[in-house]
Amino acid sequence: xxxxxxxxxxxxxDGDDPYDLVFIDADKPSNVLYYDAAMERVHPGSLIIVDNVxxxxxxxxxxxxxxxxxxxxxxxxxxxxxRVEGSVVQTVGVxxxxxxxxxxxx
Numbered sequence: 001x002x003x004x005x006x007x008x009x010x011x012x013x014d015g016d017d018p019y020d021l022v023f024i025d026a027d028k029p030s031n032v033l034y035y036d037a038a039m040e041r042v043h044p045g046s047l048i049i050v051d052n053v054x055x056x057x058x059x060x061x062x063x064x065x066x067x068x069x070x071x072x073x074x075x076x077x078x079x080x081x082x083r084v085e086g087s088v089v090q091t092v093g094v095x096x097x098x099x100x101x102x103x104x105x106x
Contacts, residue, residue: 006030010037018043025051028070032077039083039105046105050074054090054099078103 002009006026010033022038024031031050038048053059053075058068078086078101086103 007033010034013037013041015041018046020046022046022048023051024049024074028052028055028067031070031074035074035077039081042105044105048078048084048086048101048103048105050078050101050103052098053088053101054097056096056098075101082106 002012007030019041022042024034024038026034042048053071055068055071058064059071061068064072075088078084084103084105086101088099088101090097090099
């Protein structure tokens with residue numbers, strides 16, 4: 001377990017074995033940084049899941065807040081990255097509606 005801002009702990013995740021699954025659910029403005037770090041630690045067939053990317057619809061607002069801008073940025077990054085195949089899955093629940101990206105490393 002590591003305590004503190006996730007972006008400050010990325011350097012502590014070094015190891016020889018690649019990850020099969022990466023779940024990103026930290027501060028949304030840093031989503032792209034976490035994704036870039038994940039892509040250095042995965043292999044073909046790994047899954048990368050990024051939580052809270054719909055933001056109750058704010059991700060498509062003309063003037064989104066900082067967290068929604070981070071969600072939009074990761075959707076755009078994964079959508080343009082030829083190393084992965086991904087999809088946004090919408091969820092509905094106690095947080096109204098939100099969603100996640102599920103991406104497979106090719």
